[in-house]
Every structure is written in structure tokens, then in C-alpha cells.
Amino acid sequence: MTADGGRSALDPAERSLGLVAARSGYQNLSDFNRRFLELKRIRPRDYRAAHRRTE
Numbered sequence: 001m002t003a004d005g006g007r008s009a010l011d012p013a014e015r016s017l018g019l020v021a022a023r024s025g026y027q028n029l030s031d032f033n034r035r036f037l038e039l040k041r042i043r044p045r046d047y048r049a050a051h052r053r054t055e
Contacts, residue, residue: 017044 021032036044 017048020044 018029021029026032
């Protein structure tokens with residue numbers, strides 16, 4: 001996953017995190033969540049929630 005690619009894929013709320021993970025090349029959601037947290041210092045679901053509040 002590229003940092004910006006995964007982050008921008010989270011923007012549309014209709015996509016499940018599992019689908020975002022798969023489209024980013026991850027075999028499972030746990031690996032995607034772990035890597036996203038390492039790169040962005042925020043969990044994907046928390047990023048999505050914060051992003052929705054700011055729009």
C-alpha cells in the first residue's frame with residue numbers, strides 16, 4: 001500500500017475496510033490495519049471517522 005493510496009481509498013465510506021485492504025494488495029485486514037497504523041499513526045477506522053466529521 002502506498003500511504004496516500006490507502007488513505008484516499010478510505011475516503012468513500014461505502015467501501016468496506018476489507019475491500020480497501022484487498023484492493024491495496026493485502027491478504028487480510030489485520031495486515032492492512034497494522035501497516036496503515038505504522039504509516040499514519042492512526043487506525044483506518046479512526047481516520048475514516050475523523051475524515052467524515054471534517055467534511
